[in-house]
Amino acid sequence: MTNLSPADLAGYLRQLGEGALITLELFLTSFALAFTLGVAIGVATLSRNRIIRAAWRVYASIFMGVPSLLVIFLIFYGGSAMLGAVLGEFGSRIDISPFGAGVAALGIVYAAYIAELVRGAIENLPRGQFEGARALAIPPLIMWGRVILPQVMRLALPGLVNVWSFMLKETPLVSLAGLQDLVAAAKIAAGATKEPFVFFIATALVFIAFSAASLWVANRLEARLDRGQRRAPRSPSRAEA
Amino acid sequence: MSALPIDVALAWESLPALFAGLRVTVFLTVLPLMIGLMLAFPICFARMSPRRVLSLPAEIFVVFFRGAPLLILLYLVYYGLGQIEALREGPFWVLFGSPFGCAIVALSLNHAAYMVEVLRGSLLAVPHGLVEASEALGITRRNIFLWVRMPLALRYGLKAYQNEVVSFVKGTAIVSVVTITDLMAVANAIFEQTYDPFTPILCAATFYWAFVNVLRIGFQFWGRWLNRHSAEDAVAAPAGRTVTP
Numbered sequence: 001m002t003n004l005s006p007a008d009l010a011g012y013l014r015q016l017g018e019g020a021l022i023t024l025e026l027f028l029t030s031f032a033l034a035f036t037l038g039v040a041i042g043v044a045t046l047s048r049n050r051i052i053r054a055a056w057r058v059y060a061s062i063f064m065g066v067p068s069l070l071v072i073f074l075i076f077y078g079g080s081a082m083l084g085a086v087l088g089e090f091g092s093r094i095d096i097s098p099f100g101a102g103v104a105a106l107g108i109v110y111a112a113y114i115a116e117l118v119r120g121a122i123e124n125l126p127r128g129q130f131e132g133a134r135a136l137a138i139p140p141l142i143m144w145g146r147v148i149l150p151q152v153m154r155l156a157l158p159g160l161v162n163v164w165s166f167m168l169k170e171t172p173l174v175s176l177a178g179l180q181d182l183v184a185a186a187k188i189a190a191g192a193t194k195e196p197f198v199f200f201i202a203t204a205l206v207f208i209a210f211s212a213a214s215l216w217v218a219n220r221l222e223a224r225l226d227r228g229q230r231r232a233p234r235s236p237s238r239a240e241a
Numbered sequence: 242m243s244a245l246p247i248d249v250a251l252a253w254e255s256l257p258a259l260f261a262g263l264r265v266t267v268f269l270t271v272l273p274l275m276i277g278l279m280l281a282f283p284i285c286f287a288r289m290s291p292r293r294v295l296s297l298p299a300e301i302f303v304v305f306f307r308g309a310p311l312l313i314l315l316y317l318v319y320y321g322l323g324q325i326e327a328l329r330e331g332p333f334w335v336l337f338g339s340p341f342g343c344a345i346v347a348l349s350l351n352h353a354a355y356m357v358e359v360l361r362g363s364l365l366a367v368p369h370g371l372v373e374a375s376e377a378l379g380i381t382r383r384n385i386f387l388w389v390r391m392p393l394a395l396r397y398g399l400k401a402y403q404n405e406v407v408s409f410v411k412g413t414a415i416v417s418v419v420t421i422t423d424l425m426a427v428a429n430a431i432f433e434q435t436y437d438p439f440t441p442i443l444c445a446a447t448f449y450w451a452f453v454n455v456l457r458i459g460f461q462f463w464g465r466w467l468n469r470h471s472a473e474d475a476v477a478a479p480a481g482r483t484v485t486p
Contacts, residue, residue: 064407065450067414069425070442078438166408169310176312176418183312187320196320204309204317211308 012189012199019185020206026102026181027171031164033107038114043144045115046122056115063112069173071109076101076177102174106167113163121155122148154225161218165211182206248440255431255441262427263448269413269423273345274406277352284353285360299357306354311412314351319343319419340419348413355405363398364390396467403460407453414449424448 045056079096133143172183186203190196288299322328322337336342367390375385417426428445432438
């Protein structure tokens, strides 16, 4: 059925492995950026300042209403000019790599989704948490870092897992900007060997397996973060929890 | 150098091409949305069936077509299916031989897999007591589904459906990889002719944004119409005109 020699197959497998590493690297970097930006934006836009709130709504509406692929292309093609406008002569000489464009685009787009999750979770937190921290004279930085955000993460985890798996499925888009990732490697191997079925199914299975593995980890993490909630509440008042 | 140099003349000139691209994008949204929804119902019933023979294949379908990135599904259908001799000879080649056919197949399967989960979640959210009460009243299973479970499931699942439709529209931007000139492809082509990195892509972005928001507003009206019996709307709703859902 197949005209692949073992040596060829080993070569393609090596290429696919290298591509998979790049995909993984891209995904983890973008997620880290999106997460950091998202939490920062989520906390910052809770401010009562109307300009900040308006800016948040414009940002969220734009990046939730436009395909990620378009943002990737915009940054990949126009990134140098944009950097030039911001940083002057020095900025316009920076070449945007597909990897950099992908990280920036996915980071900016998914930061909007994560910020929305974080905002929702903070708003669902009992007011008493803020009031208690203030009554104990806990400084704001420690209040956010040690009191509010750990609870927010517990509440936002299911949504974050969704964003995680959705973002994973969008990382192959960066291959269209020329990144030599797993999907690009699979496409080359498929074209060269005339066995597209095998290579694309294998690539799809890699994504599905990674997704399943991370879901398993997420479930464990959820159980761990919920360990303070697991015991049945003795009193009906949930505000104390 | 200004921050975002938008060439108004170029934007005006490329409007007809962008509208043609938008038409393709809308077509590639509407058709797979309908096909996907039609596929989702039987697969969802199979998925919820207590018989493993039915539920296992449905589950595998969902895991595969939901878990695989859309780009890979598209490559798989476009490049992979051509490899199968029987298909190339068969009557379905009309469908799989054209980029449009491939894109519609890949998009529909992907949407169907997502919709199975949306549908399942919504149907499971319907309180079981309602179904039992309907059964006790001797309503047939078909009528229970049509008039009790489905109307409620639609209300519970509307938000999830909206999210899926919106992300589906954005997902269609990749069909240019199989040589379809949708909105994204038009913008890319204009970029390649003019080397203007902002004007075409930002114009296309505006079109996508408008399309997505039209859908969003449509869903909002739909949701309001579905929940017109709820307290706040009851005052505003015109009396005398009753529409059975």
